[in-house]
Amino acid sequence: MARLSCYIYNKFPWERRGxxxxxxxxxxxxxxxxxxxxxxxxxLTPLRSATDRQMQLKSEYLYKTMETAWAGxxxxxxxxxxxxxxxLAAPTVPAxxxxxxxxxxxxxxxxxxxxxxxxxxxxxxxxxxIYPDVGPSDGKRFSHSGSISVIKAEAENERTILVQATLxxxxxx
Amino acid sequence: MLIVSAYRQxxxxxxxALLSDSTSSIATHLALNELVYTDATxxxxxxxxxxxxxxxxxxxxxxxxxxNFEFQVSVLYMGENEPLGPYGPALPEEEMNxxxxxxxxxxxxxxxxxxxxxxxxxxx
Numbered sequence: 001m002a003r004l005s006c007y008i009y010n011k012f013p014w015e016r017r018g019x020x021x022x023x024x025x026x027x028x029x030x031x032x033x034x035x036x037x038x039x040x041x042x043x044l045t046p047l048r049s050a051t052d053r054q055m056q057l058k059s060e061y062l063y064k065t066m067e068t069a070w071a072g073x074x075x076x077x078x079x080x081x082x083x084x085x086x087x088l089a090a091p092t093v094p095a096x097x098x099x100x101x102x103x104x105x106x107x108x109x110x111x112x113x114x115x116x117x118x119x120x121x122x123x124x125x126x127x128x129x130i131y132p133d134v135g136p137s138d139g140k141r142f143s144h145s146g147s148i149s150v151i152k153a154e155a156e157n158e159r160t161i162l163v164q165a166t167l168x169x170x171x172x173x
Numbered sequence: 174m175l176i177v178s179a180y181r182q183x184x185x186x187x188x189x190a191l192l193s194d195s196t197s198s199i200a201t202h203l204a205l206n207e208l209v210y211t212d213a214t215x216x217x218x219x220x221x222x223x224x225x226x227x228x229x230x231x232x233x234x235x236x237x238x239x240x241n242f243e244f245q246v247s248v249l250y251m252g253e254n255e256p257l258g259p260y261g262p263a264l265p266e267e268e269m270n271x272x273x274x275x276x277x278x279x280x281x282x283x284x285x286x287x288x289x290x291x292x293x294x295x296x297x
Contacts, residue, residue: 032176039179043186050190057197058275061204064220065276069287077285105287108251109276 055142058111059169063144065109066118066167072101079120083148083163086120086127099129106131110169117168120148122161132172139171188269195237196271196294199244202235204290210280221278221285224248224257233261234297241297248279249289256291270295 066078074081074093081098084091093101106116115134120127145166152159207230210223227248235242247258264270272293279288 036176036179039176039183043179043183045186046190047186047193050193054193054197054273057201057273061220061275061277065278065287068218068221068278068285070285075284105251109287109289111274 052140052142055111055140055169056144059142059167060144062109062116062169063146063165063167066102066105067146067148067165069105071098078102078105079118079148079165080150082118082120082127082129083122083150083165086125086163087122087150087152087161102129103131113172114169115172117170119166119168120163122163134172137170137173139173141168141170143168189271191238191240192242192269192271192294192296193273195235195240195242196244196273196292198237199235199242199294200273200275200290200292203246203292204275204277208290212280218280221280222248222288222290224279224281227257227260230260242294243297244292244294246293247291248277249274249291250279251287251289259291259293264293264295268295 063079067080068077070076071078071081071093076084076092078098078101081091081093082102084093085095085098102118110116110131115130115132115137118129143166145164148163148165150161150163152161204222205219208222208224208226210218210221212218227246230246233243233245235244243262245259245261245264247256247260249256270293272291274289274291277288277290278285280286
């Protein structure tokens with residue numbers, strides 16, 4: 001048997017070339033398929049990243065809008081009114097009205113299928129609003145933070161308190 | 174064919190990403206510079222839009238990252254069906270475009286009101 005294969009090997013050298021050619025073509029085909037699969041797998045990556053950047057931008061503008069737009073008929077912004085509610089005993093905007101007005105405004109401003117979480121903290125106190133009130137989400141979250149200053153009148157002087165505010169935008173599950 | 178198709182899709186996706194970033198850049202420039210509200214003391218109020226500046230916006234072409242884009246802009250008021258605008262040229266037929274809607278505050282009737290800015294951009 002070994003003699004026979006040796007005979008074919010020497011007698012018909014083009015048979016060797018045939019195998020090598022088939023192997024080379026097969027390798028090239030495999031390479032092409034792999035490149036195609038990789039391109040297909042990664043082709044949406046730039047678009048996904050761009051969408052994430054837009055969502056981050058939207059969360060920043062939502063934060064700034066809540067920081068500057070006035071809450072209903074009051075001349076205080078939504079976030080300032082919420083900070084007042086957190087640290088002052090008698091805030092200008094009543095708590096129930098503020099939540100309702102905020103939810104109404106967020107209902108208009110929020111991107112479709114997205115929810116928002118606004119958290120204000122000072123020392124060990126927290127003010128939180130989640131709208132719409134959905135359960136926890138595993139998706140990507142886009143946050144923007146800042147601080148709101150509140151002037152608190154005390155016995156003989158005034159004290160400025162800094163309240164930390166964070167707005168988080170996320171897709172509903 | 175598989176590779177050519179995948180490459181075309183990749184180019185399309187990259188083109189969309191570039192258009193998306195350019196639209197964000199145009200919207201940010203509008204909200205922080207060109208349409209920004211100046212209060213009575215002459216202080217600029219970033220993120221607050223003065224809608225009165227919208228009709229006087231003359232140029233709707235922008236160069237972003239060395240590429241030319243055109244855009245339309247409109248302001249959508251909360252509780253109103255009719256937007257202010259759109260201002261800018263009409264979108265050419267079958268042109269790839271990107272629309273971005275961001276929250277903003279508008280100063281109107283001596284009040285800071287929540288609103289939305291809608292920017293639609295395409296390659297010039």
